[in-house]
Structures are given as structure tokens and as C-alpha cells.
Amino acid sequence: MTTETALDGLGAEARRVKLDELHLDTDTFQFRWEDLTESQVDDLRDALKRRKELDPLTVWERPEDGCLFVVDGHHRYEAYRRSGKALTVSVVVHRCDLKVARLLALEENTKTRLTMSQQERLDAAWQLECSEAGYSKAEIVKSAGVGNGxxxxxxxxxxxxxxxxxxxxxxxxxxxILDAGREQDWTEEDWDARREEHVLKLKEEIAGAVAAATRTDPTIAPDAMHRIMGEERFRQALEWLGFYEGEEDPITGVVTFKVNKQPELDAPF
Structure with missing residues (x-):
């Protein structure tokens, strides 16, 4: 069976291979700081006890010699290896050059199955940017999950x-840190990019708690932010996001915020 992939344009073949035919190169294809998370391997080994097989591994076929490298699925590979049961495993083989294979590895790493941290994504983007392969901005943004800025x-x-x-x-x-130690003039784009990094980091830290709270009551999260930030900062934040303060209801005393098409304030942060 062959399926088309948007990354290489050459198609990707689903097939079964022997586990010992697969090679690992974590320096090239693993963008997380830790190659393996033991709890994840243990969970996958438990899953193997309940069923015969895990999801297919993503594999790259090196053009010059046909060697197969695990691009995504290092935890599944290790679970198979430790279980000692699997002689052959399901894989999806991609035939492309190394540059595209690394992008494929990073895109798979950023999926929610075992999410990369924001700092890991930034480091991955930096590695691609500094690579001699010459990745485009669009390729780095899409694969690493970071912003254009x-x-x-x-x-x-x-x-x-x-x-x-x-x-x-x-x-x-x-x-x-090295760049900040030099005398330099920061551009508006530099500050925007720095702000974006802080936003993404904070989003990562609070996303789980906010999502859980708003399932039952969507007013909990903004109420909490109101109390944390204080009245003045909270109103500044609302105005920055494009809201403006309307009139106070004479009966309830509630002030309604309405929406502007464009924020009119400079960022207060």
C-alpha cells in the first residue's frame, strides 16, 4: 500500500520490516532534550501486553544505500525492543533527502502524542536555522511550531x-544571552519576537489549568486573571486585545466591554 505525503511528494510506503533492520540516529532525528522518557516506554510496553502492535513507526530510507532510520517512534521502537516479542513491525517508509527527513521528524515530534516543550521547539528551530541545509522560514515555522517573528x-x-x-x-x-551581551539596537521586530516567545511560554504553562476550568465555567479564567493582574493592568490588557469600556448598567452596576476592530493602545507589557 502506498500513500502520498505532502512533505516529499514521492509517496510513502506502508510495510512491515524486521526490527533489527531499523537504525537509530537521535542526534539527527530527535529534537527533544531527552531521547527517551521512561514512563512513556513503560506505558507502551503495557499497551503491547494488551494488543499485538503499536502505531506504525515513521522511517526514512537513506537514498544512497537503502538503510532505514527511525524518524519518529523512538519510544515505540524501544518498547518493542524491550518486550522481545516483535520480530517484524509496521512502518511507513519515506523516500526523500535528509533535509526533508529532518523536517518530517520535527513535525512528528511536535504533535500532541508526546508534546515538545516551548524551549525544545525553539532550540529545534534554531538548529534548523543554523543548519547548512538552508531551510526556509516557512519550513522552520511549520515544522517547529514557532512564529514567523x-x-x-x-x-x-x-x-x-x-x-x-x-x-x-x-x-x-x-x-x-551571547547576543544580549553585545551593544546593539533592538528593532521593533526583535521586541515583537521576544514578546511572542514570552506569550507562548506562558500559554504552555497555564493552558492545561485554563482548559480544565473553562469546561465547567468560562468566566473562571478571566476572573482569575483579573485578580492576579489587578484592576488597572487587566483593563489595559483588555484594551490591548481590542476591547473598550462601555457604559455602566444603572441597575446592576456591571460595565460592559465592547470590541474595537483594532487595538488602539501600545502594548502595556
């Missing part, structure tokens, strides 16, 4: 470091 900022930082003759750090945080 973030990638544009990375390119400016990389350019400044290169111009200064500095060694390019392996992580985005280290690059930012």
Missing part, C-alpha cells in the same frame, strides 16, 4: 553573531 529574530541574531565573529551556540537561549 521568532524565526526572523533568530536570523537577525545569527547574523549579528556571525558579523561579530562569535561561535554560534547550540541552543537558542545561549544565542540570546
Amino acid at each position: 521568532t524565526v526572523a529574530n533568530m536570523r537577525r541574531v545569527k547574523g549579528r553573531l556571525a558579523e561579530a565573529g562569535s561561535e554560534i551556540p547550540a541552543t537558542w537561549r545561549a544565542a540570546q
Whole structure:
């Protein structure tokens, strides 16, 4: 069976292969800080006790020799290996060059099955940006799940470091620290990208709690933010998001916020 993939345009073949035919290269295809999460491997081994097989592994076939490398599914591979039961496993084989294979690995890593942290995504984007393969901004944004402004900022930082003759750090945080140590004029785009990183980090930290709270009462989260931020900051935030304060209801005393088409305030943060 063959299925078409949007990434390589050459098609991807679903088939069964022997487990010992598969090779690992985590330096190339694993973008998380830790190669394996033991609890995830244990969960998958338990799943194997209940059924014969896990979801297919995503595999890259190296063009020059046909060697098969695990692109996504390192935890499933390890669960199979430790179980000692699987002689053959289901895989989806992609035939493409290494540049596209790395993008495929990163896109699979950012899916919600075992979500990458925001810092891991930023580091992955930085690695692609600094790669000699020459990934486009659109490719990095799509695969790493970061914003256009973030990638544009990375390119400016990389350019400044290169111009200064500095060694390019392996992580985005280290690059930012090194860049911040130099005298420089930050552009509006730099500040926008920095703000976007803070927004995404905060979103990651509170998303679970907010989602759980709003399932039962959608007013809980904004009420909590109101109490945390205080009256003035909360109103500034609403105005920044495009709301403006309407008239107070004479009976209930409730003030209604209405929506502007465009925010009229500079960011108060």
C-alpha cells in the first residue's frame, strides 16, 4: 500500500520490516532534550501486553544505500525492543533527502502524542536555522511550531553573531544571552519576537489549568486573571486585545466591554 505525503511528494510506503533492520540516529532525528522518557516506554510496553502492535513507526530510507532510520517512534521502537516479542513491525517508509527527513521528524515530534516543550521547539528551530541545509522560514515555522517573528529574530541574531565573529551556540537561549551581551539596537521586530516567545511560554504553562476550568465555567479564567493582574493592568490588557469600556448598567452596576476592530493602545507589557 502506498500513500502520498505532502512533505516529499514521492509517496510513502506502508510495510512491515524486521526490527533489527531499523537504525537509530537521535542526534539527527530527535529534537527533544531527552531521547527517551521512561514512563512513556513503560506505558507502551503495557499497551503491547494488551494488543499485538503499536502505531506504525515513521522511517526514512537513506537514498544512497537503502538503510532505514527511525524518524519518529523512538519510544515505540524501544518498547518493542524491550518486550522481545516483535520480530517484524509496521512502518511507513519515506523516500526523500535528509533535509526533508529532518523536517518530517520535527513535525512528528511536535504533535500532541508526546508534546515538545516551548524551549525544545525553539532550540529545534534554531538548529534548523543554523543548519547548512538552508531551510526556509516557512519550513522552520511549520515544522517547529514557532512564529514567523521568532524565526526572523533568530536570523537577525545569527547574523549579528556571525558579523561579530562569535561561535554560534547550540541552543537558542545561549544565542540570546551571547547576543544580549553585545551593544546593539533592538528593532521593533526583535521586541515583537521576544514578546511572542514570552506569550507562548506562558500559554504552555497555564493552558492545561485554563482548559480544565473553562469546561465547567468560562468566566473562571478571566476572573482569575483579573485578580492576579489587578484592576488597572487587566483593563489595559483588555484594551490591548481590542476591547473598550462601555457604559455602566444603572441597575446592576456591571460595565460592559465592547470590541474595537483594532487595538488602539501600545502594548502595556
